[in-house]
Structures are given as structure tokens and as C-alpha cells.
Amino acid sequence: xxxxxxxxxxxxxxxxxxxxxxxxxxxxxxxxxxxxxxxxxxxxxxxxxxxxxxxxxxxxxxxxxxxxxxxxxxxxxxxxxxxxxxxxxxxxxxxxxxxxxxxxxxxxxxxxxxxxxxxxxxxxxxxxxxxxxxxxxxxxxxxxxxxxxxxxxxxxxxxxxxxxxxxxxxxxxxxxxxxxxxxxxxxxxxxxxxxxxxxxxxxxxxxxxxxxxxxxxxxxxxxxxxxxxxxxxxxxxxxxxxxxxxxxxxxxxxxxxxxxxxxxxxxxxxxxxxxxxxxxxxxxxxxxxxxxxxxxxxxxxxxxxxxxxxxxxxxxxxxxxxxxxxxxxxxxxxxxxxxxxxxxxxxxxxxxxxxxxxxxxxxxxxxxxxxxxxxxxxxxxxxxxxxxxxxxxxxxxxxxxxxxxxxxxxxxxxxxxxxxxxxxxxxxxxxxxxxxxxxxxxxxxxxxxxxxxxxxxxxxxxxxxxxxxxxxxxxxxxxxxxxxxxxxxxxxxxxxxxxxxxxxxxxxxxxxxxxxxxxxxxxxxxxxxxxxxxxxxxxxxxxxxxxxxxxxxxxxxxxxxxxxxxxxxxxxx
Amino acid sequence: xxxxxxxxxxxxxxxxxxxxxxxxxxxxxxxxxxxxxxxxxxxxxxxxxxxxxxxxxxxxxxxxxxxxxxxxxxxxxxxxxxxxxxxxxxxxxxxxxxxxxxxxxxxxxxxxxxxxxxxxxxxxxx
Numbered sequence: 001x002x003x004x005x006x007x008x009x010x011x012x013x014x015x016x017x018x019x020x021x022x023x024x025x026x027x028x029x030x031x032x033x034x035x036x037x038x039x040x041x042x043x044x045x046x047x048x049x050x051x052x053x054x055x056x057x058x059x060x061x062x063x064x065x066x067x068x069x070x071x072x073x074x075x076x077x078x079x080x081x082x083x084x085x086x087x088x089x090x091x092x093x094x095x096x097x098x099x100x101x102x103x104x105x106x107x108x109x110x111x112x113x114x115x116x117x118x119x120x121x122x123x124x125x126x127x128x129x130x131x132x133x134x135x136x137x138x139x140x141x142x143x144x145x146x147x148x149x150x151x152x153x154x155x156x157x158x159x160x161x162x163x164x165x166x167x168x169x170x171x172x173x174x175x176x177x178x179x180x181x182x183x184x185x186x187x188x189x190x191x192x193x194x195x196x197x198x199x200x201x202x203x204x205x206x207x208x209x210x211x212x213x214x215x216x217x218x219x220x221x222x223x224x225x226x227x228x229x230x231x232x233x234x235x236x237x238x239x240x241x242x243x244x245x246x247x248x249x250x251x252x253x254x255x256x257x258x259x260x261x262x263x264x265x266x267x268x269x270x271x272x273x274x275x276x277x278x279x280x281x282x283x284x285x286x287x288x289x290x291x292x293x294x295x296x297x298x299x300x301x302x303x304x305x306x307x308x309x310x311x312x313x314x315x316x317x318x319x320x321x322x323x324x325x326x327x328x329x330x331x332x333x334x335x336x337x338x339x340x341x342x343x344x345x346x347x348x349x350x351x352x353x354x355x356x357x358x359x360x361x362x363x364x365x366x367x368x369x370x371x372x373x374x375x376x377x378x379x380x381x382x383x384x385x386x387x388x389x390x391x392x393x394x395x396x397x398x399x400x401x402x403x404x405x406x407x408x409x410x411x412x413x414x415x416x417x418x419x420x421x422x423x424x425x426x427x428x429x430x431x432x433x434x435x436x437x438x439x440x441x442x443x444x445x446x447x448x449x450x451x452x453x454x455x456x457x458x459x460x461x462x463x464x465x466x467x468x469x470x471x472x473x474x475x476x477x478x479x480x481x482x483x484x485x486x487x488x489x490x491x492x493x494x495x496x497x498x499x500x501x502x503x504x505x506x507x508x509x510x511x512x513x514x515x516x517x518x519x520x521x522x523x524x525x526x527x528x529x530x531x532x533x534x535x536x537x538x539x540x541x542x543x544x545x546x547x548x549x550x551x552x553x554x555x556x557x558x559x560x561x562x563x564x565x566x567x568x569x570x571x572x573x
Numbered sequence: 574x575x576x577x578x579x580x581x582x583x584x585x586x587x588x589x590x591x592x593x594x595x596x597x598x599x600x601x602x603x604x605x606x607x608x609x610x611x612x613x614x615x616x617x618x619x620x621x622x623x624x625x626x627x628x629x630x631x632x633x634x635x636x637x638x639x640x641x642x643x644x645x646x647x648x649x650x651x652x653x654x655x656x657x658x659x660x661x662x663x664x665x666x667x668x669x670x671x672x673x674x675x676x677x678x679x680x681x682x683x684x685x686x687x688x689x690x691x692x693x694x695x696x697x698x699x
Contacts, residue, residue, distance in 0.1 A: 358651075362583070364672075364673050365583050365651060365673040366580060366582050366583045367673075368672075368673035369586035369587050369590060369674070370582075370586050372590055373590050376590050376593045380593050397582065445624060446626075447626065
């Protein structure tokens with residue numbers, strides 16, 4: 001509820017404007033308010049949506065790109081592990097199938113080795129080592145190592161302790177990278193022995209190639225110390241140190257964003273093999289990954305900017321058009337009101353002139369008779385000397401009557417003079433008395449009793465004489481029209497408060513029904529049938545408002561009507 | 574003849590002018606007095622002002638006609654609304670003259686009224 005009230009108050013202050021002031025500032029303020037509100041209402045949600053979209057897209061795009069990389073790395077890692085496990089199994093199989101004695105035979109080991117090479121590919125040599133580390137048998141290119149003692153070598157010790165061993169990549173035969181795998185066999189009878197095979201890393205490269213990465217991406221294996229185990233496209237050859245900082249991997253593939261040693265932004269996906277301790281790394285440049293995203297982002301941004309610009313242009317133009325038509329409508333209404341007012345004034349003047357003509361007619365008729373009498377006496381009476389006194393009396397009377405006419409015409413001139421609004425300090429009672437002067441003959445002829453209850457020491461009011469006169473003239477005309485002959489019109493003035501004067505005109509005429517009361521301020525509504533313009537009260541209302549006042553009507557059908565005015569002593573303050 | 578008009582100055586001066594022309598006017602300054610005079614004395618013509626406070630000229634006309642249909646009544650109109658004349662004719666007035674008066678026109682009409690003393694009924698159409 002509170003929100004509603006606040007909302008209404010906001011709308012009122014933002015959009016409503018003082019009807020009486022038609023300054024251009026009002027329209028500027030109105031336009032500014034409309035523009036601000038429209039822009040806020042359109043641009044804020046747009047921006048909101050753009051920002052949300054941005055984040056959503058970024059997130060989902062990243063996912064779309066990251067997920068495939070992630071699964072690629074996982075799958076490739078598994079392939080590597082499978083490959084190595086398979087090779088181990090082969091050697092284990094051989095070690096389980098053949099005895100030490102059989103393998104010691106050069107021919108046998110040679111045959112087995114040749115079979116290995118044809119069937120599996122990638123085997124470079126095969127060596128048999130006894131419990132003491134002496135190479136007992138060998139098939140391969142390094143025949144001169146036969147009989148050598150390998151007991152101190154790391155691989156030997158590890159093979160003896162763990163039972164299996166997979167080496168890291170080393171430079172081997174023909175300066176090509178190799179790895180070595182070794183299996184310890186523990187026969188039921190006899191000492192343990194070790195079978196060792198060297199494998200080239202072609203298969204590694206093939207596995208990496210099979211990932212099918214785009215030309216700007218790179219994939220490689222590194223060991224625990226960060227030494228490359230395969231060739232990297234961008235980050236060094238095999239057995240060189242990889243310049244990238246790769247965190248310690250897990251068997252689960254991790255993806256993160258980083259910068260490489262040259263500062264290029266990259267996406268890093270890595271997973272650690274279970275055995276040996278290799279980490280498979282895929283490096284995708286962020287720009288490739290996010291190229292689509294950047295295109296989309298810049299497209300979105302472009303659209304956003306265009307939208308905002310279009311909104312601003314449309315809002316400015318639309319509000320300009322709107323406010324312009326509001327102003328034109330206001331101006332039209334103002335000028336229509338002024339025309340109506342002018343028309344009403346003219347018709348008032350017309351009525352007044354008619355009234356004045358009435359009034360002047362009587363004195364003129366008197367002058368006519370008196371002058372006519374002088375003429376008659378001159379024509380018909382022989383002795384004009386005796387008529388001297390008579391002549392003097394008659395001409396004196398004529399002059400007096402002319403004076404009477406003068407007052408009447410001056411009154412009309414006074415009313416006609418004030419056609420533009422001019423504020424001055426007035427005594428309200430005087431204005432009312434003046435207006436009554438116009439109407440006293442009618443009151444007399446129609447036996448309308450006028451009761452005056454004018455407050456004696458009424459403070460002055462700053463207002464326009466002509467307009468005030470018109471207001472009271474209108475209301476009094478209505479009152480006179482409402483009462484029958486013998487009716488009563490009471491006029492009262494008082495000081496309502498230090499800033500406001502009150503005046504009321506009450507008649508005991510026919511009154512108005514509730515239905516009529518609803519319509520009396522509508523232009524062209526009249527109950528006077530043919531000769532009412534229906535404009536008196538709307539114009540009166542407009543004038544009173546402009547003079548900084550207010551009025552209300554009370555009426556009961558058959559009993560009478562009261563118009564009560566409250567006029568601000570100092571309007572515009 | 575009887576003159577009824579609320580402007581004393583006017584009615585007295587008019588009476589003097591008529592006297593100079595040989596007529597014998599009696600003046601009344603309000604409708605009630607005029608009606609009393611009509612009831613108590615006999616007049617050839619009544620000259621009646623339309624616009625009067627209290628009992629208006631047309632009211633007086635109506636009552637005169639009720640009292641004596643035959644008396645010709647000449648209305649004096651001059652208050653703008655030209656329907657006073659024809660309205661008066663409807664009520665049975667003999668004729669009307671506009672103020673300020675052309676004395677000769679009035680004399681002429683008085684003459685016509687005096688000679689043509691036929692009963693004039695109020696009629697509904699002009």
C-alpha cells in the first residue's frame with residue numbers, strides 16, 4: 001500500500017504540471033522527465049539482459065569448448081595408459097611363458113624379439129637380466145652391452161622392488177627417443193630375473209596426432225620434473241624442459257586458463273597417467289577457443305550499442321513530438337478559452353450595452369419631452385416673457401437629465417476599458433457595489449430584493465477589476481435569472497483568513513437539481529434554452545482560478561442556490 | 574385620457590405638451606394608481622408605459638382589458654426588446670409608440686384610438 005502511494009506521488013510530481021503556468025520551462029521539464037523515465041525503463045532492463053546474456057554465453061561457451069577438450073584429454077590419457085599396459089603385458093607374458101634358461105639362448109630370444117617386432121611394432125630391443133644385474137641375453141642393436149652389470153642402475157632396482165618398471169623417455173638408438181619397460185619374473189624354483197624391452201615413442205606421437213587438434217593447439221607428455229617426453233609443437237623438443245608451468249596433475253582431467261611463457265593466453269588441460277608418472281598436457285590458445293566467443297561478444301556489444309543509440313534517438317524524438325503536441329494542445333486550449341472568454345465578455349458587454357441603452361432611453365425620453373415642451377411653448381404661447389421662468393426650469397431639468405445619462409455612459413466605458421488583465425489593489429466591496437450598479441434597474445423593475453452583508457473593514461485584494469466584475473456579474477445574472485419577481489439575493493463578504501477573502505451570493509430562486517449541478521461547469525451547458533450561451537460558469541471558473549481563487553456551489557431545487565468564493569489576497573505568491 | 578408611466582418627470586412634461594395641444598390628460602406614476610383611476614373615472618384613451626416596477630405595464634394592460642374591453646390602450650415601449658410591442662398587441666393593446674416619443678405620431682394614434690372605439694378583443698394571433 002505504501003508503495004502504491006509513493007508511486008502515485010512520484011507520477012504526480014514527475015508528470016503533472018501546474019495548469020495555470022504556461023511557461024516554456026514547464027515543457028522543458030516535462031520533456032526531460034519523460035526522456036529520463038523512458039530511457040531508464042528501456043535501457044536498464046536492456047543492460048541487465050545484456051550483462052546476463054554476456055555471462056551466460058561466456059559460461060556456456062567456455063563449457064562447450066572446455067568439455068570437449070577435457071574429454072579428449074581423458075580419452076587420450078586412457079589410450080596412453082592402455083598402450084603402456086599392453087606393452088607391459090606382452091613382456092610379462094613372455095616372461096611367464098619362457099624360462100630363464102630358454103631366454104638365455106640367443107637364438108630363442110632373437111626369435112621372440114623378431115616376432116615381437118613384426119606383431120607389435122615399436123620394440124627396439126629385448127634383454128634378459130639375471131638377479132645380479134648382469135645382462136644374460138639380448139636381442140637388438142646394442143649387442144655390445146651383453147654381459148654388462150646393471151645392478152646399480154635405477155631401473156634395475158626399481159624393477160626388483162616393484163616388479164615392473166616403465167622408464168621415462170631417454171635418447172636411445174639413433175638418437176631417437178625411447179622408453180624402457182622391465183618386468184621381474186619370480187619363478188617358483190630359482191632366482192628372480194628381469195626381462196627388459198626398449199620401445200620407441202613413435203606410438204606416442206601417433207596417439208597425440210590422433211587427437212586431431214587444430215594447428216594452433218599443442219599436446220605433449222611431460223614427466224614429473226617438467227621434461228618433455230614427446231615433441232611439442234611450440235614448447236620445445238623431446239627431453240627439453242617445458243617452459244610452461246603445469247600444476248601437479250590428477251588422474252581426473254583439469255582445465256584451467258593461464259598464460260604461457262610468452263604471455264599468450266592459453267587454456268591448459270592436463271591429466272596424470274597412473275604409470276609412469278607422466279602428465280598429458282593439451283594447450284589451446286585462448287584466442288582460438290574464445291574466437292567464437294569474442295565474435296559473439298563483439299556482435300552482442302555492437303547490437304547493444306546500436307539498440308541504445310536507437311532507443312535514445314527514438315525517445316528523444318518521440319518525447320519531443322509528444323511534448324510539442326501537448327504544448328500545442330495546451331496553447332490551443334488556452335487560446336480557445338481566451339476566445340470564449342472574449343466572446344463571453346463581448347456578450348456581457350452586449351448585455352450591458354443593452355441595459356445601458358434601456359437606462360439611457362428614459363432620460364432621453366425626458367429630454368425629448370422637455371425640449372419638445374420648450375418648442376411647443378415657443379410655437380403656441382404669445383407672450384414668451386411669462387414663460388421665462390418655465391424655460392429656465394425646463395432647460396435646467398434637461399441639463400440635469402444629461403448628467404444622469406453621463407453617469408450611465410461612463411459606467412459602460414469603464415467596463416469596456418478593462419479588456420486586459422491588470423492587477424491592482426482593490427476593495428472587494430467596492431467592486432461588488434459597482435456591479436450592482438449595473439443591475440439595480442433590473443432589480444427594481446423585477447422587485448428583486450438585494451441584501452448586502454459586506455464586511456466593513458475588508459482588507460484589500462490584489463486582483464484585476466474587470467475580471468472580478470465579470471465574475472460577479474455572471475453569478476448575479478444567474479441569480480437574477482433564477483429568482484421570480486419578489487425574490488431575494490443576498491451578497492456577503494468576509495475575511496476568511498489573513499490571506500483569503502470570502503464572498504457569497506445566495507438567492508432563493510428555483511435552485512438546481514443534483515443532475516444539473518453535475519454539468520454546470522461544462523461549456524455550452526445551459527438551462528436557459530435559447531438565449532443562454534452556456535459559457536458563463538465555465539468562464540467564471542477559469543477566471544477565478546486565474547485570479548488565484550476557488551469557489552463552490554450549493555443548491556437545492558426549489559429553495560435556492562449559493563455561490564461561495566474564496567479569493568487569494570495575493571495570488572502568484 | 575390617462576397617462577401611466579413611472580418616470581414622473583416624463584409623464585408630467587408629456588401631460589403639459591398634450592395640454593398645449595388641447596387634450597386633457599391625467600397622470601399616474603404607477604400601475605395600481607392607474608387602475609384605480611380607470612375603475613373610478615372614464616377615459617377615452619389610456620397611454621401606458623411597458624416597463625414599470627411593481628405591476629408591469631403588461632399586467633396593467635391585462636387588468637384594464639378585463640375591466641373594460643373597450644378602452645383603447647396605447648403602449649409606450651422603449652426598452653430594447655421589440656417583442657413588447659407585438660406582445661402588447663396580443664393582449665389587446667390598440668397600438669404602440671417607441672420612446673423617445675414623436676409627439677405628432679402619438680397625437681395621430683390618440684386620434685385614431687378615440688374615433689375607433691370598437692371593442693377590441695384580445696386575440697391570439699397578430
